[in-house]
Amino acid sequence: PKGHRKIMFRVDIYTTVKSSSNSKTLGKYGFICTCVKKSGEIGKIQDTGQIKGTRHETEVKAITEALSRLNQSCEVHIHCEDTFVVNMIDYHISGWAGNDFRKTNGTPIANAEGWQKLWKKMQGHLIRMEKGRHAYSDEIRKIMEDT
Numbered sequence: 001p002k003g004h005r006k007i008m009f010r011v012d013i014y015t016t017v018k019s020s021s022n023s024k025t026l027g028k029y030g031f032i033c034t035c036v037k038k039s040g041e042i043g044k045i046q047d048t049g050q051i052k053g054t055r056h057e058t059e060v061k062a063i064t065e066a067l068s069r070l071n072q073s074c075e076v077h078i079h080c081e082d083t084f085v086v087n088m089i090d091y092h093i094s095g096w097a098g099n100d101f102r103k104t105n106g107t108p109i110a111n112a113e114g115w116q117k118l119w120k121k122m123q124g125h126l127i128r129m130e131k132g133r134h135a136y137s138d139e140i141r142k143i144m145e146d147t
Contacts, residue, residue, distance in 0.1 A: 008075045009035055010076075011035045011074045011075070012033070012076075013032075013078045014136040014140065015030070015031045015059060015062040015066065015078070016136070016144070017029045017030075017055060017059050017082070019055045019058045024052055024057075027052075027055065027057075028048060028144045028147075029058050029061060030047070030140040031047060032044060032136045033069055046143060047069075053111070053114070056085055056111065057114050060114045060118050063085070064117050067121035068121055073124045073126075074126070075126045075128070077130055078128070078129050079132075079135075079136075080129065080130070081131070081133055086129045086131040088115075089127065093115060096109055096115060096119075101116050101119075
């Protein structure tokens with residue numbers, strides 16, 4: 001029918017990283033994805049991982065991994081404690097993508113490969129960034145300690 005739009009599922013992704021370093025160290029990350037199922041119950045996926053990278057690289061990896069779990073277009077609210085990463089996604093990533101993840105002088109941006117993978121996973125979704133501590137911050141930290 002005319003004007004009919006497919007309803008997008010809303011998914012909330014909550015990420016937390018255990019790495020405060022600006023140098024490349026082994027950082028842990030965790031995420032929880034939630035969505036409301038047709039039945040009204042909340043579906044929840046959680047996972048953890050680790051990566052050798054900076055705090056920001058670890059955060060980008062966490063978001064990329066969480067997005068890779070989605071199997072259809074969704075309205076995705078990404079709850080992220082890393083203000084830098086939130087701002088880069090909100091204001092810079094699409095420009096970087098248009099410039100092959102290079103600065104204006106032609107050199108690659110920092111963590112170009114990580115941002116490129118994230119950009120690919122963002123395609124087809126409506127992304128909304130929400131910064132700061134969130135409802136699952138402590139729960140994810142606990143999961144990371146147990147793994």
